[in-house]
Amino acid sequence: MNRTTQSLIAVAVALGAVTGFAAFGDQGGTGDDGAKSAAHQPVERTSLLCPVPSGSDLAETSYTAYTPKGSGGAAKGTAELVPVTKALTDAPKDDGKKTKPFLTQKAPGEPVAGEESGAEAPALIGTADGALAPGWTVQQTTTYAAGSGRGMQGTNCTAPDTDFWFPGASTAKGRSDYIHLTNPDDSAAVVDVELFGPDGEVTSQVGDSIQVQPHSSVPVLLSTLADKQYTNLTMHVTARSGRVAAAVQSSDDKLGGDWLPPSADPADSLVLPGIPKDATSVRLVAYAPGAEDADLKVQLASPTGTITPAGHESLQVKSGMTAAVDLDDVTKGEAGSLLLTPTDKAVPVVAALRVTRGKGSKQETAFIPATEAVGTRATVADNRAKGSVLSLVAPGKSAQVKVTASAGTEGGTPASKTYTVKGGTTLEIDHPPVPSGLKGAYALTVEPVSGGAVHASRMLSRTEEGIPMFTVQTLPDDRGTVAVPTAERDLSVLQK
Secondary structure, three states, X not given: OOOOOOOXXXXXXXXXXXXXXXXXXXXXXXXXXXXXXXXXXXXXXXXXXXXXXXOOOOEEEEEEEEOOOXXXXXXXXXXXXXXXXXXXXXXXXXXXXXXOOOEEEOXXXXXXXXXXXXXXXXXXXXXXXXXXXOOOEEEEEEEEOOOOOOEEEEXXXXXXXXXXXXXXXXXXOOEEEEEEEEEOXXXXXXXXXXXXXXXXXXXXXXXXXXXXXXXXXXXXXXXXOOOOOOOOEEEEEEEEEOOEEXXXXXXXXXXXXXXXXOOOOOEOOEEEEEEOOOEEEEEEEEXXXXXXXXXXXXXXXXXOXXXXXXXXXXXXXXXXOEEEEEXXXXXXXXXXXXXXXXXXXXXXXXEEEEEEEOOXXXXXXXXXXXXXXXXXXXXEEEEOOOOEEEEEEEOOOOEEEEEEEEEEOOEEEOEEEEEEEOOOEEEEEOOOOOOEEEXXXXXXXXXXXXXXXXXXXXXXXXXXXXXXXXXXXXXXXXXXXXXXXXXXXXXXXXXX
């Protein structure tokens, strides 16, 4: 997310410095005599941060990194993931050798993978530059054989920023939610964590001024910040100095767990894509951060059209208070995506879904936050030959979308296919393109070809001992380009 208004100087610096964000979309004319419409250029350097994956000796974690081929102007580049415990010592030693990175990617179009086992896996700081920077994507997937949170937990490693919203957090009995704060920079970051329940802000002084030292990661248990147990919470994370990556790891004693990514920026209309067709329970959590209440129309974009769930036509969200509603098995055996729009007055909100699959003691959960549209291109790594499902939703006009499968981490030839998504519907692709001769994991890229906006998500699943383990990652724009205003006159004369 990017909530800081960037000046011309800041955007220019972003191309040559470590950045984890980019500006998207057409900005149009500036109305200034010294500049015209922004031009989109490939990013030159980007940062991604992967949180500590596990505290269990029974966990297995895989990492997959990928940059789409031909997405940048540079001929060469580097991309590395370095453990935060080694980042401070990542300088040449007396023998002239550099600390070995955990994972190194050598060329665009060639995904790479690595694995960690047990409870000692660290957080990772990743940096890509040159040809490997535009659209660089890293996926972290952990499988827990047993214990609290057992199942599959996955997350896209994220760019550092200063502001995050997490609707769907909880301090309820039997559930352990940790906010992981990772600082990639050379100076300390100071972070505030606020919690908002059904009656407003949760009183706590513990969440103020959390220190995150340079090149380090700090986990904070949410229950230590709350005065009592709350089933549904919205968390607001802000960095008052520095920047961090933030992600919530949620573990439930009975329902498994997953990573809760941040919601898209507050907006009056939101799309939450890719509810599995076999979802047995869906909970919607929303929050209005402004001074006005929000009255939302709740709709489901099904495979055949947009419908209103019976008994859940709307949701009122009072200002500063978290609202939640159980939608039960809202998809009724068909894949769908949730659309939230204002019934009357446009009021910005944030939202997320907690989705459950399975029944009884064989249940597993995942989260789907509201997400931005695909934009120019979106990328998701760590797809497998079996168990990868891609969901595309066109909330407005119909759209045509090209989906490309990369080569595999151990071999395979790329493949692509074009799909049409009808307006107001969700297209679930049970069998997305797979590289011929696939060996290992691979990446998928989604590129709109024509028509309206498209939102997307990918579900990764496997079944073990009757438990439908799964995780869902949304696919916003992969930050391949940054918008740079083009000067119409030579500003160097101002320095004379």
